[in-house]
Amino acid sequence: MDGNAPDFAAASRAALADPQLRGNFRRAMDGLMSKRAAQFADTGEWTGVRALAASVRLRALSKLPELLEKLEENCTRNGIAVHWAATTEEANAIALDILHKANAKLVVKGKSMVTEEMHLNAVLEKDGIEVLESDLGEYIVQLDGTMPSHIIMPAIHLNTKQIAHLFKRKIKDAESREDAAYLTDLARRVLRAKFQAADVGMSGVNAAVAETGTLCLIENEGNGRMCTTVPPVHIAFMGLEKVVETLEDVPPVISLLPRSATGQPITTYVNMISGPRKDGEKDGPREVHLVILDNGRSGIYADPELRDTLRCIRCGACMNHCPVYTKVGGHAYEAPYPGPIGKILVPQIEGLAKRGAMPHACTMCNACVEICPVKIPIVEIMGRLRVEAVKPGGAVKDGGAKASRAEAMVWSGWAAMNASPTAYRIATAAMSRLGNAAPASLPMLKEWTNVRTKPRFAGRTLHDLARAKGVPDV
Amino acid sequence: MSATPKPTRVYYFGTCLVDLFFPDAGMAGIELLQSQGLTVVFPQGQSCCGQPAYNSGYRADALKVARAQLDLFPGDDPIVVPSGSCAGMMKKHWPDLFHGEPDEAKAVQVAGRVWELTQFLVHVLDVQFTDKGEPVRVTWHASCHAQREMGVVEEPKSLLRQLANVELVELKREKECCGFGGTFAVRHPEISAAMVGDKVADIEGTGAARVVSGDCGCLLNITGALEAGAKAARGQHIAQFLKERIHGR
Ligand code: SF4
Numbered sequence: 001m002d003g004n005a006p007d008f009a010a011a012s013r014a015a016l017a018d019p020q021l022r023g024n025f026r027r028a029m030d031g032l033m034s035k036r037a038a039q040f041a042d043t044g045e046w047t048g049v050r051a052l053a054a055s056v057r058l059r060a061l062s063k064l065p066e067l068l069e070k071l072e073e074n075c076t077r078n079g080i081a082v083h084w085a086a087t088t089e090e091a092n093a094i095a096l097d098i099l100h101k102a103n104a105k106l107v108v109k110g111k112s113m114v115t116e117e118m119h120l121n122a123v124l125e126k127d128g129i130e131v132l133e134s135d136l137g138e139y140i141v142q143l144d145g146t147m148p149s150h151i152i153m154p155a156i157h158l159n160t161k162q163i164a165h166l167f168k169r170k171i172k173d174a175e176s177r178e179d180a181a182y183l184t185d186l187a188r189r190v191l192r193a194k195f196q197a198a199d200v201g202m203s204g205v206n207a208a209v210a211e212t213g214t215l216c217l218i219e220n221e222g223n224g225r226m227c228t229t230v231p232p233v234h235i236a237f238m239g240l241e242k243v244v245e246t247l248e249d250v251p252p253v254i255s256l257l258p259r260s261a262t263g264q265p266i267t268t269y270v271n272m273i274s275g276p277r278k279d280g281e282k283d284g285p286r287e288v289h290l291v292i293l294d295n296g297r298s299g300i301y302a303d304p305e306l307r308d309t310l311r312c313i314r315c316g317a318c319m320n321h322c323p324v325y326t327k328v329g330g331h332a333y334e335a336p337y338p339g340p341i342g343k344i345l346v347p348q349i350e351g352l353a354k355r356g357a358m359p360h361a362c363t364m365c366n367a368c369v370e371i372c373p374v375k376i377p378i379v380e381i382m383g384r385l386r387v388e389a390v391k392p393g394g395a396v397k398d399g400g401a402k403a404s405r406a407e408a409m410v411w412s413g414w415a416a417m418n419a420s421p422t423a424y425r426i427a428t429a430a431m432s433r434l435g436n437a438a439p440a441s442l443p444m445l446k447e448w449t450n451v452r453t454k455p456r457f458a459g460r461t462l463h464d465l466a467r468a469k470g471v472p473d474v
Numbered sequence: 475m476s477a478t479p480k481p482t483r484v485y486y487f488g489t490c491l492v493d494l495f496f497p498d499a500g501m502a503g504i505e506l507l508q509s510q511g512l513t514v515v516f517p518q519g520q521s522c523c524g525q526p527a528y529n530s531g532y533r534a535d536a537l538k539v540a541r542a543q544l545d546l547f548p549g550d551d552p553i554v555v556p557s558g559s560c561a562g563m564m565k566k567h568w569p570d571l572f573h574g575e576p577d578e579a580k581a582v583q584v585a586g587r588v589w590e591l592t593q594f595l596v597h598v599l600d601v602q603f604t605d606k607g608e609p610v611r612v613t614w615h616a617s618c619h620a621q622r623e624m625g626v627v628e629e630p631k632s633l634l635r636q637l638a639n640v641e642l643v644e645l646k647r648e649k650e651c652c653g654f655g656g657t658f659a660v661r662h663p664e665i666s667a668a669m670v671g672d673k674v675a676d677i678e679g680t681g682a683a684r685v686v687s688g689d690c691g692c693l694l695n696i697t698g699a700l701e702a703g704a705k706a707a708r709g710q711h712i713a714q715f716l717k718e719r720i721h722g723r
Binding site: 009012013016022026323324327328360361362363364365366367369370383386387388389390391408411412414415417418419420421424428431432435444447448449450451452453454455456457458460461462463464465466467469471472473474 | 486488490492493494495496497498500501504513514515516517518519520521522524526527528529530531532533534535536538539541542618619622623649650651653654655656657658659660661662663664665666667668669670671672694695697698699701702703
């Protein structure tokens with residue numbers, strides 16, 4: 001295995017050994033699944049809104065270069081400075097440059113997954129700039145020194161008791177109270193003071209409207225509004241796929257997102273940001289910047305099949321419904337995007353040498369495909385990545401990195417056996433007769449028999465029985 | 475519901491797992507179809523649908539195996555498969571697998587004739603079964619591919635509900651994967667174990683004596699875990715369960 005490649009198997013073992021963590025996820029995800037189900041009880045309505053949202057995203061992607069140009073043009077007209085970053089390094093450099101020019105010492109952030117992808121917080125801290133996450137979940141995770149475990153609910157791996165404990169340790173004068181209202185209030189008090197003092201506010205973008213140059217940001221806590229309006233400078237970060245064509249394209253996205261994610265009909269706050277404070281206006285930032293990140297996305301875009309990955313609106317519903325994610329939690333993936341979308345997006349961004357194991361952390365049950373609000377064929381893309389992991393020359397970075405001579409030989413032997421009726425008959429007869437003698441310590445059988453009895457070969461095959469009972473062959 | 479005129483002859487594709495581990499269930503499926511007056515043809519040249527290699531990233535090997543099945547089912551008669559997963563592979567993925575190949579048209583034609591067993595019993599044959607068995611409580615395990623690739627959700631449960639002495643108690647998380655996933659179970663044994671652990675707990679919660687399913691991968695996984703955990707419930711393929719009920723055994 002690659003020296004610095006994250007080891008999902010090992011990380012998931014550790015997660016599974018933590019009963020508290022498993023319990024937290026099971027409970028939280030069960031709750032989220034039933035809340036989502038209640039939102040879409042009317043299957044006719046679901047089919048309709050889903051088709052609409054998918055068509056909005058498909059149309060945007062079908063003219064992505066044109067829409068991005070338009071977005072830049074209209075943002076610029078609105079006074080939003082647009083910056084293009086091919087890589088996360090470039091994006092970080094752009095952010096630092098803006099911060100230096102603003103002489104910034106303190107940054108407040110509203111939740112942004114793209115900045116997680118950039119590891120921006122670490123970069124800022126190294127530069128001596130204090131950065132504070134203002135979304136309650138992100139704030140908790142930051143205090144705890146870990147990563148978000150879910151793209152919508154970053155601290156979903158912790159329960160109230162654990163959070164109370166953390167606050168007690170990290171916040172001055174915190175009382176030891178396992179009371180969600182008290183804890184929220186406490187965090188709010190800390191954050192309020194910082195909002196007032198911050199030099200720069202940062203946020204993500206849920207949808208950027210090409211025709212008007214508007215940035216849409218949805219959230220529940222009001223921290224997003226604070227980050228984007230109180231500090232004198234606002235920097236928004238988006239992946240280049242986040243553009244939509246018209247203002248009418250926004251409602252299907254921002255309604256399906258919370259309905260799918262948390263079962264909320266709409267978020268408490270819907271921010272439509274159309275530029276910096278104008279002359280005569282009393283509030284709003286003096287500067288607004290938009291950093292548009294590529295980081296491998298244009299490569300994904302170039303392949304018609306892989307392109308569907310970019311439809312994603314980051315609702316996180318695929319995580320909530322993934323039987324693997326709900327068992328191991330988000331941290332086991334050691335990636336900014338965990339769960340099903342992570343398993344297809346991260347290997348495409350970071351390459352198959354580093355992330356070639358990720359597409360295999362899946363039973364291909366299709367639960368994610370069934371609920372994805374924009375109908376991404378997640379499992380088909382997963383299958384494609386499995387192919388490219390062992391076969392060089394494909395579209396994905398580091399194709400063939402997981403090729404193994406031994407594995408290829410096993411499959412070609414398997415194919416030879418199953419493609420010839422004679423070979424198949426001989427092999428299955430032998431397995432039926434002798435298979436049960438195989439010791440449980442054999443590789444594969446060992447893993448299987450950890451929690452299961454050995455599969456028992458039946459002694460006679462169906463081919464045999466059918467022939468004996470006179471079932472016609474033609 | 476049976477819009478399709480009833481055929482008189484069907485092909486049966488047994489699948490490799492049935493062949494090796496559940497041949498009695500495979501035979502029961504054949505007998506259920508025969509009991510409805512059908513001629514069932516079991517081409518002896520058949521082996522596997524190709525799914526294991528297909529899902530592992532070895533499409534050329536999958537194609538080779540799938541191609542070896544194509545000529546076994548000439549004509550237009552339906553092809554009945556006692557597995558939602560293998561039926562899904564043939565119906566949904568063969569057209570992709572053969573895309574651009576010289577025999578693509580044939581593969582698409584064959585794929586279009588594939589039915590999962592319970593789907594065929596309900597929608598085409600409109601069977602009405604009479605229960606001769608003792609009272610029993612069972613639960614139903616829906617395989618992921620039966621549900622999501624073949625759209626088989628209510629069919630097997632409707633068959634179980636036809637049986638007067640069978641009490642069907644549904645699982646709390648019926649739609650959740652049991653953790654088999656082909657090579658997943660050995661690639662990620664701990665996660666698979668956690669998944670089947672949750673499934674076993676769900677089964678136990680129903681108080682069912684038996685968990686019935688239409689897919690042998692799931693059955694190997696679930697029954698293996700039930701046995702290893704010394705649980706009272708046992709797993710059984712739906713074809714065999716139905717056959718036993720009808721014959722009062
Ligand atoms: S892949 Fe679909 S379900 Fe998952 S986060 Fe993206 S939009 Fe939501």
